[in-house]
Amino acid sequence: MEDLELFKRIAHNIKIERAIKSMTQAQLAELIGVHEKYIGVIEAGKQNITLKTLNKIANSLNIDILRLIDKRK
Secondary structure: OOHHHHHHHHHHHHHHHHHHOOOOHHHHHHHHOOOHHHHHHHHOOOOOOOHHHHHHHHHHOOOOOHHHHOOOO
16 A cells, blocks of 8 residues: 555544544644644645554544544445
8 A cells, every 4th residue: 555545544534533523623633732734734644644643633533543544435
């Protein structure tokens, strides 16, 4: 799998999970201690994030980290 494809998949999954929780980018950013613009960049699939950040996002969304990596239809 190409890096860009993985970034896009993670980006899409974060956006979906955040929407399911009715959470704004600003709210998620506050929970994980980053600027809201950083969440926007992540959700656009333009940022290679660390596992630490991915884990913080998963924890803030109360989901397993694998949900952010898994391929969805």
